[in-house]
Amino acid sequence: MNTLDNPMAPRAVSPEAGRNVLAIASGKGGVGKTWFAITLSHALTRRGRKVLLFDGDLGLANIDIQLGLMPRYDLGSVVSGKMTLNQATFPAESTGFDVIAGRSGSGSLANIPPSRLQLVAEDLVLMGREYDHVLLDLGAGVEKAVRQLARAAGTILVVTSDEPTALTDAYAFIKITAIERPEVDIRVVVNAANSTREGERTYSTLLKACQGFLRIAPPLAGVVRRDTRVRESIRNQTPLLTRYPNSEAAMDVEALADRLLAG
Template sequence: MTTLDPAMAPRAPVPATEGHVMAVASGKGGVGKTWFAITLSHALSKRGLNVLLFDGDLGLANIDIQLGLMPDRDLGSVVAGKLTLNQAATRFSAGGFDVVAGRSGSGSLANIPPSRLQLVADDLLLMARGYDRVILDLGAGVEKAVRQLARTASTILVVTSDEPTALTDAYAFIKITAIERPDTDIRVVVNAANSTREGERTYSTLLKACQGFLRIAPPLAGVVRRDTRVRESIRNQTPLLTRYPNSEAALDVEALAERLLAD
């Protein structure tokens, strides 16, 4: 008989009154997942919400790099037992939200034991009660550590693009999540679309696969249009909503944030 690892056991969704945890995931890297998590956090904070952005990409953490932060406290210190999760939070004043940074560039957290990772996940749920929203930037892929952290979230935004590999890997993530946690609120974000209509067509392709093989229909959270200013803002380590607030991609994420709050 197979014994279920307690650290991998499903957990109940977090009530919104205790701090709604929303994970940002992708089947593969390179689709703009971290940029989207940062920009969504900024958009929500602009609407008066108290927001925490948590870098859960244990192997390739880079939120601090994209924001130009040099935190002296990060998730590595928490895992090592030197700090509590609350103590590791850094205020990103330019965006109006808090950040728990990963250990960028080292990959030292990629092989964290499941039992230790579960302690971090439990602490995150407790910490979430002090926030209106927690945005959890997951690592790309479907590894156990990614799925384990994803279980802290009641909503998962799966970011994809029109590339065939991105769609295939997004489908794989949705499939595994739907099998392990059938009641999870999964939504799709199409990033770097040539137009809103093209993004909707990309979503339709993914939706047909989900309906045909999984018998589920994850809704479209939104389409973010391809925008050269995104790369410029990342290169300048400045949030898009600060540097180019009226750009197409900025307006798309702002609209997406509004829809999320309306649900």
């Protein structure tokens, strides 16, 4: 079923979740989650979709840094009540999608009261109706604020790598999410794999743990191969699909976007 392409697709989600909201999560930091969120947003935009990318990493926001942007307003302005989410939205002209930036280099948003964070999440779902897709880049880990924001999403992509700690933490995130929201659509992305086959083996390890202990089988959304040009694009604050559109990692994310749209 085309769960991303058709926001009216009949799938059970929690009442507050946006069916077109896709959360990008990871149990462990450093697995390329933010880069992946940016590149997937770009890939969807290149397919004619209207996309909003929301920086939900409340402690270490850096979407604007990776894109070389200097936002006048950010999520901090929204939380403080100075403006609405819509007013804090701005276009990332190099990619074609819209962005709501976090507060870079500051942990001030990490202690948002749960009630205020809930209002932000609800507003994001409402505002998301103006878009084909809303991508929510979550902070790493399984803290309460991360899980609370994740409830805004109808689909969650859990990004991991082949490192044992990354797999363990990805499993922890899937476990807690599956317990709290057994109806949610969870899928796995293996990033920085040495090859597609190696990535599939990494996924198989995680799948066996999920099947054996949780009795669930989150599908593989895709494998993104390790590519030195990813680091180069981040260093140059230029999207990979712009700087190196024919690189292996770029082609892998493009293919993953196609599969998401196909259901």
